Amino acid sequence: MSAVTDGTGGHARVPGFTVGGKSGTSEPPVGREYLGFIASFIGLAPAVDTQVVVLVIIHNPRAGQHHGGQVAGPVVSRILDDVLAYLGIPPCHPTAAGSSQTPPPANAPIILPDVRGRTITEARDLLPNFTIHLAGNEDPNVVRITDQLPLPGVYLPRDSDIFLFTEYNNEKTSTTVPNLRGMSLAQATNSLASRNLNIVFTGSGVVMHQDIAYGTEVSQGSVITVTLRPQLVDSY
DSSP: OEEOOSGGGGGGOBTTBOOEEEEEEEOOOTTOGGGOOEEEEEEEESSSSOOEEEEEEEESOOSSOOOHHHHTHHHHHHHHHHHHHHHTOOOSSOSOSOOTTSOOOTTOOEEOOOOTTSBHHHHHHHOTTSEEEOOSOOOTTTOBEEEEESOTTOEEOTTOEEEEEETTBOOOOEEEOOOOTTOBHHHHHHHHHTTTOEEEEEESSEEEEESSOTTOEEETTOEEEEEEEOOOOOOO
């Protein structure tokens, strides 16, 4: 079993996760061609520390294709996508800046640099795309940053709230995580921003999962990671 990246196995990709999978295609015995082909695909996710395994077997597929990856792979992808969201398993690869081959869009998330140990002036120069929160009136060219929230290395949208602390002002303020389930990305972003919390997301649609449960007390500037999925609409 190998990682799903290309070939027919690529049909089983799940955004944000590394999926392992193996396809299978069985031909009918001679003289019994009416039985048709059997297309199968087994997929697991995440590929490391696997939590979900799905096996799909389709007898006599009639969509003009009979290879396992092409026929059963997309079904495995949809099932894994739904089950991972239902179980609340966070993605391995949160949405971040674009790939090295494609220039990132203007609104692409930006990696948060480490400004600890820098003077206030240096920190501000390194954070031009973020909203800085810093209490006190210390000399910005002398006083240095001792801590920051969020911690460095996370990808954040522009204008995210960054809280900086110094030896003269290191008191963190707590806030309550809201319930984001069912919200659009814009609604979730605004709800968190009203509490000085930041968002990292994967997928599209409405929020199906948040990594920190609502009602939890966290420090302002903390990051809440949400998983979005298309909203199901009843049809009659």
